[in-house]
Amino acid sequence: MKLMVIGGGGREHAIIKKLKENPAVEEIYCLPGNGGIAADAVCVPEIGAKDIPAQVEFAKVHRIDYAVVAPDDPLALGAVDALTEAGVPCFGPDKKAAVIEASKAFSKDLMKKYGIPTAKYELFTDADAACAYIDAQGAPIVVKADGLALGKGVVVAQTVEEAKAAVRSMIEDKAFGQSGARVVIEEFMEGPEVSVLSFTDGETVVPMVSSMDHKCALDGDKGPNTGGMGTIAPNPCYTEKIADECMQTIFLPTIRAMKAEGRPFKGCLYFGLMLTKDGPKVVEYNCRFGDPETQVVLPLLKSDLLTVMQATTNSTLKDVPVEFSTDSACCVVLASNGYPKKYESGFPITMSEEAAAHTYVAGAKKDGDKLLTAGGRVLGVTAVAPTLEEAVKEAYRLSSEVDFANKYCRSDIGRRALAAQKERE
Template identity: 45%
Template structure:
């Protein structure tokens, strides 16, 4: 098989690398990819992820067996519809189904209709009504831009002033453009968060092992929200019974609900969940693999990922086998991220004791340099989360980290949970 992966980040690096490990795969191309991926033998295609005509032309010329879509933007823009119209096999939800991520209001309405547990909410498109509602509800409260905002369109307001500022930025200053023209205001839920991803083919659901992502920039969940500063898997704080309950009450009903809604979902369905005192509830749905969860979930997959996707595309039941090992991944970010940050700094080079997944990188004078906020992710597997975390820390500590930063507490909650 020849496979094309759409995207350029650490998530796509992990996916492409896993495909390349398959005995059934001869070549893996990534469009546009990044220069760090080439170190693993992934072939870069100089076509951007939104240039559908160019991507279709490449897939036809190169006789690509099928294409896998990594990021949400091309999914929401209809890349799957475009490829299918051209007679090409592609794995991911079409434009209508991708709205599960593209509109929080759309997702909420489906959840309410199909009695999927989630936070109580109300949507607003004018500032005055939204601000009045927030004052009535009180804090803490959660304010979300309805559309895509690169993981940064969510504000957990613990003070009314914070909530008011978020509403002004989204609804008046148009901080997120069209994505923030409507806001979804939710009740604040307390509990342990976890990510439950599944391979989905319409009503068929094949869950993956769970992971926990860390969104805040700094240690102890301080600082602004980011696209994710690290993750680990498994999540010992969440029991097998709780995961099973989440599959049965959330993921499977949503897959069935999407079919009933005449927007059937095929692809990777990501449920961002929180284990509350009354059971698991939905924080958000995404229409693709998470980043950085992918980089800690896929190293635990013993099955052939390319065979899994090929089976799903051809209406065969896939085989999924997971390793008992633990995986911890820590993002190395440019100083200043998620706000203004520097680029062009040389990258630290890590040895084979850890896995390095490249994201915001470029090549300059035959050397890899930083070219984004989240630059790379360092991951390691081991028999325990503590041991995996230690491997990553040792690798990071051997490097000079001027102009970079990373969190030191990825996986700490899991270790604490095991000690208790």
Template identity: 45%
Template sequence: MKVLVVGGGGREHALCWSLASSPLLTRLWCAPGNAGIAEVAECVPIGAEDVPALVRFARDNAADLVVAGPEAPLTLGLADACAAAGLRCFGPSAAAARLEGSKAFAREVCAAAGVPGPRWRRFDDPAAARAHIRAEGAPIVVKADGLAAGKGVVVAATVEEAEAAVADLMERRVHGAAGATVLVEECLAGEEVSFFALCDGTHAVPLAAAQDHKRVGEGDTGPNTGGMGAYSPPPVFTEALRDEVMARIVRPTLAEMARRGAPFRGVLFVGLMLTAEGPRLVEFNVRFGDPECQALMVRLRSDLLAALLAACDGELADFDLRWAPLHSLVVVMAARGYPGAYARGSEIRGLDRAARVPGVQVFHAGTARRADGALIAAGGRVLGVAATGATLREARDAAYAAVDAIDWPEGFCRRDIGWRAL
């Protein structure tokens, strides 16, 4: 089978790396890809949001499957355009992708489906949002309604911080039109977990869970990022909790989306807060998380391509997945200054040494090749150093041994990934 993966980050490298081992695969492309993806797939110079060009390439090259990595092409209608061209696409329609594209829509679906979550209000008027914040007090959460690359959420410790977030978002100082509407939500207390389920519109199969580290600094301090590391499985997420999440969140959501005429096919990312009252929904995403995807792929023992095809073809009712009895941990190496302004073009050395650490796989997120062949940083989050081990501590130690083998003075990482469990 011929497969086109859309995207060019660490998540897409992990997907390509896993797909490349499938006995069903005959050819693998990635658009636009990156320097690491080029080692396992043919990179195609088409942007991830150029839906017409992506569909044209897939059709002209008789691709059997298009796999959407990031959320933007899905909200722009990639799956719909593929269907119109007679192509199979792993990922939801634009109507179903609104579960991530609009936080307010997702909350409305949850209310109709009885999914447990925080108290929330939607605001189009900044003054009304500020008045509600003053009435509720802090801590409180302010969210951009639209897509903001995982950075549109402010967990405000004070009323003043929340009001500043409203101003930044609604006056379009950050994230543009995505923040024209905001949600103000109750701040839930507990541990956050990222859970993933494979969906075919009617049935859902649990994938696995991971725990992400959103803040840029050790001890979960500083601003939110796209993710500075992850590990899987989280010890706090038991089989009983998994079954409860499937029963109270995933299946009711699938049923409500089908009732609305927008059946959800693809991977549903369920952002959870494990509160004293039980698991409650923080947010939905409509694609694999990044870097959680890397932590999952190095543990997956089933054929990923077969699983994605089963989701596309409505065949998940009797499908199952096998996972290695291992722990995994991913450390993200980012360019200094991230998530603020950062420099591009610095040279990265030593990846060959890092790859020799047992159990390690280095995924590229924002890399490119210079004309002389040197590997350079080309983004904010640049590398995902993943490792597996019989215990989480073994995986952590291997990942940081690999990080220490990489020669990149202009990069940095958190040194405490996995601290909640360890």
């Protein structure tokens, strides 16, 4: 089989490494890919993740048997629709279903209509009206750009002034272009956060191992939000009892709601959850694998990824066993110092053979035989072990065997989870 994976980050590298385990896979192309992914797939840097006509043409010329559309932008733009129309079966939702992430207003209204627990909210297109609402509600409060904003369109404001500044930045200054023309203002929720990725074919939903992301740039969950500085799985806060409750009150109702709206969802639906004192609530939906959650979840998948993906496409998920290891995993993201703000790149990356086997490359380019840094988040190093404590220790050991100028990582990935684990014992 010839496969095509759309995207070019650590998530796509993790997907490709897992797909390669299937002996039927002869070739994997990654569009555009990156310098690190080139070790595991044929990268096509001239075709970007949003260049859908070129992707369709490439798939036809290279007789692609199956495509995986991984990032949010091409999904929201209809990459799955275009490839499917061209006769290429795909993993991922079509454009109508991808709106669950592409529009926060849509997803909030969906939850309200179908009684799916989430934070109280209001929608605004007028900055003055939004600011008046913030004055009335007080802080802390959450301001979200309606559309896609590379994971940066959410501000958890600790003061009324900060919230108003976020509103004016989005609506008036167009910080996120049209994505911020409409804003969602939500009540601030408290509790442990949990990420649950799930496979679904529009009828059946199979949750993957839960995980915990570390969004803040600095130790102790301080500093600006990033695309993710590391993850662990499973999340010790997410008990079997909570998982059962989420299945009945959130997961199945969401899948049924999307079907009822004429937008059946196939692919990976990501549930960002908050475990509040009033029970689990939805923080956000993503219409694809999360990054870097994928880098800890897929290494724990015992079943064949390609078989499971094809089952979501073919609506046969209920007939396919999906098994996960009982081990734990930890991913430590190595970034360019200064990320997510100003940073320098272009530095050679060196790593041991052992570290390379556990590395998912996000931002790197090839220069002859050298691999150079080419982004804020450069790569993620993942370790799997029988216990979370061992996985964290091993991930940091392997991370020390990767080097580049300007290298930065948080030193406390997994600390919160280990503390929560001790509380439960």
